[in-house]
Amino acid sequence: MRAMILNNPGEPLQLLEKSDPIPGPGEVLVKISACGVCRTDLHVVDGDLPEPKLPIVPGHEIVGHVSILGEGVDKFKVGERIGITWLGHTCGHCAYCKSGAENLCDEPEFTGYQIDGGYADVTVADADFCFPIGGQYSDAEIAPLLCAGLIGYRSLTMAGENSERIGIYGFGAAAHIVTQVACYQNREIYAFTRPGDLVAQKFALDMGAIWAGDSDQTPPQALDAAIIFAPVGALVPSALRAVRKAGIVVCGGIHMSDIPAFPYQILWGERVLRSVANLTRQDAIDFLELAPKIPIQTKIEEFPLEHANLALDALRTGKLTGAAVLIP
Ligand SMILES: [Zn+2]
Numbered sequence: 001m002r003a004m005i006l007n008n009p010g011e012p013l014q015l016l017e018k019s020d021p022i023p024g025p026g027e028v029l030v031k032i033s034a035c036g037v038c039r040t041d042l043h044v045v046d047g048d049l050p051e052p053k054l055p056i057v058p059g060h061e062i063v064g065h066v067s068i069l070g071e072g073v074d075k076f077k078v079g080e081r082i083g084i085t086w087l088g089h090t091c092g093h094c095a096y097c098k099s100g101a102e103n104l105c106d107e108p109e110f111t112g113y114q115i116d117g118g119y120a121d122v123t124v125a126d127a128d129f130c131f132p133i134g135g136q137y138s139d140a141e142i143a144p145l146l147c148a149g150l151i152g153y154r155s156l157t158m159a160g161e162n163s164e165r166i167g168i169y170g171f172g173a174a175a176h177i178v179t180q181v182a183c184y185q186n187r188e189i190y191a192f193t194r195p196g197d198l199v200a201q202k203f204a205l206d207m208g209a210i211w212a213g214d215s216d217q218t219p220p221q222a223l224d225a226a227i228i229f230a231p232v233g234a235l236v237p238s239a240l241r242a243v244r245k246a247g248i249v250v251c252g253g254i255h256m257s258d259i260p261a262f263p264y265q266i267l268w269g270e271r272v273l274r275s276v277a278n279l280t281r282q283d284a285i286d287f288l289e290l291a292p293k294i295p296i297q298t299k300i301e302e303f304p305l306e307h308a309n310l311a312l313d314a315l316r317t318g319k320l321t322g323a324a325v326l327i328p
Pocket residue numbers: 090091092093094095096097102104105106107108
């Protein structure tokens with residue numbers, strides 16, 4: 001197999017060739033056809049997230065076909081197209097797992113963080129955490145749905161069923177998908193980008209946002225909720241100022257720079273500030289069923305697997321419009 005591996009955070013990924021892994025009981029060997037590049041990968045590579053398995057193959061928006069079934073796997077057939085997400089394994093017995101909140105499991109293993117992921121041409125995955133993927137989309141088009149889409153969808157759910165006017169801070173892979181879901185649900189999206197990023201603002205309007213502006217601007221109307229995808233803590237007070245009383249601000253990223261001190265008055269009025277962590281398998285089932293009905297169109301930029309460092313760099317510097325996808 002060929003893989004782009006991270007030996008130490010802060011270093012570029014290295015191309016490695018080695019023999020294929022063998023799937024154990026309950027696992028499948030998957031021939032990868034596409035893997036999305038998520039901001040979380042960047043946090044792993046840059047050392048923002050503690051204690052990754054090292055060396056690690058990043059990547060958790062994996063689309064591929066089952067090539068070998070491990071012992072006891074009867075849920076898939078050889079050749080079937082499947083998706084693999086960030087949630088690679090949960091313990092199944094902690095209080096969170098037992099209460100339907102497996103996204104908060106006490107002993108989780110995440111793909112591309114504790115388990116080798118999809119910046120490769122093959123991988124091994126726990127079959128219970130893989131999802132069948134039907135027709136309609138190409139492999140590369142599906143990839144961003146598997147994390148950007150899923151986390152975006154979970155964030156939108158957390159923004160409140162009755163929230164009609166929703167602000168989105170940071171208009172990248174997750175935002176462009178969430179905007180389509182929100183429009184389908186007859187909600188209005190207000191897109192906030194890096195100040196002066198007219199390309200991202202035009203992209204947001206093209207995707208269905210009814211307003212787009214700089215992150216330090218005040219929206220034309222008070223918002224019912226806001227979702228922050230950009231990993232910038234200073235956006236939290238901005239978003240709290242943009243939402244009405246009882247409005248909800250959702251932080252959708254796994255990592256964020258420190259949140260500056262802010263006056264209690266902008267939280268007062270029963271405004272809610274919360275994070276969204278990971279996903280459950282039910283989120284994936286629900287979202288993958290919904291996506292083709294809308295139908296969500298993903299805007300992708302393909303990179304050969306060997307160019308993973310370039311793709312990460314484009315994401316780091318805000319040069320992407322939409323989502324980067326690696327093709328082995
Ligand atoms: Zn658990």
